[in-house]
Amino acid sequence: MNIRKLEKKAGQLRLDVLDMVFNSKAGHIGGSFSGMDILVALYYYLMDVGKILRSDPDRDRFVLSKGHCAEALYAVLADQGFFTKDELRTFTHFGTRLAEHPTRDIPGIEIATGALGHGLSVGIGMALFLRADRVPAHVYVLMGDGEQAEGSVWEAAMAAAKFGLANLTAIIDRNRLQISGCTEDVMPVGNLEEKYRAFGWQALVCDGHDFSQLIPALATRVPDRPVVVIAETIKGRGSKVMENIAEWHHQIPTATEYQTIKADLEKMIQEVSP
Numbered sequence: 001m002n003i004r005k006l007e008k009k010a011g012q013l014r015l016d017v018l019d020m021v022f023n024s025k026a027g028h029i030g031g032s033f034s035g036m037d038i039l040v041a042l043y044y045y046l047m048d049v050g051k052i053l054r055s056d057p058d059r060d061r062f063v064l065s066k067g068h069c070a071e072a073l074y075a076v077l078a079d080q081g082f083f084t085k086d087e088l089r090t091f092t093h094f095g096t097r098l099a100e101h102p103t104r105d106i107p108g109i110e111i112a113t114g115a116l117g118h119g120l121s122v123g124i125g126m127a128l129f130l131r132a133d134r135v136p137a138h139v140y141v142l143m144g145d146g147e148q149a150e151g152s153v154w155e156a157a158m159a160a161a162k163f164g165l166a167n168l169t170a171i172i173d174r175n176r177l178q179i180s181g182c183t184e185d186v187m188p189v190g191n192l193e194e195k196y197r198a199f200g201w202q203a204l205v206c207d208g209h210d211f212s213q214l215i216p217a218l219a220t221r222v223p224d225r226p227v228v229v230i231a232e233t234i235k236g237r238g239s240k241v242m243e244n245i246a247e248w249h250h251q252i253p254t255a256t257e258y259q260t261i262k263a264d265l266e267k268m269i270q271e272v273s274p
């Protein structure tokens with residue numbers, strides 16, 4: 001897929017997420033929209049999704065450490081054929097597989113997540129066993145920036161560097177907001193690039209909504225060293241109704257807001273140059 005197609009795909013998947021959240025009156029739309037371009041870069045460009053669909057042992061692994069944004073991943077997985085798009089309508093309904101946080105009942109989900117601060121450790125375990133088995137697969141872990149306040153993230157960061165995990169890429173959705181406000185007010189995480197570098201990682205910063213920056217950053221490999229991509233993003237990216245407003249971490253659009261957000265996304269898709 002070329003960049004224009006990736007941009008269109010990300011817009012269409014945001015529309016799917018909007019419908020899921022609006023219909024179910026549940027979910028985390030702000031962080032789902034900020035991280036969507038990262039998911040699209042992984043699932044439509046970097047990873048061999050065919051291998052994931054077949055559960056090949058040498059498939060790349062993806063861990064959504066910020067599991068509360070499950071609806072973004074569900075939209076991607078449905079579009080890639082892991083289950084039907086119709087099932088998206090059951091999001092958070094009684095008896096559904098598509099709960100507000102992902103579980104292994106769902107095709108394509110490697111690990112249940114949502115308790116923040118655990119995904120990186122899980123990814124390290126995956127990277128260790130893949131390397132031990134000489135499997136040439138890569139592990140990607142997507143975390144939130146609010147999640148960087150969890151001490152367990154930094155224990156994992158030390159371990160990944162100690163083990164020299166060149167087959168591990170951590171991604172931070174750096175939208176500078178979390179559930180209760182600005183990350184730098186709630187618990188300042190400071191300069192993440194310098195911090196991860198001090199922990200022994202290869203650290204890169206890029207525009208998390210620009211595929212021409214995201215793809216090379218996510219494809220970066222360094223011998224004996226894990227890579228962290230700090231993706232500068234906008235919470236609620238795609239509609240002025242939501243962008244950069246902390247309340248949209250967990251807010252549900254009204255009927256009027258739904259129509260405005262939908263129109264903004266459709267305009268964004270249309271404006272992608274042909």
Ligand SMILES: [Mg+2]
Binds near residue numbers: 144173174175176177
């Ligand atoms: Mg955040």
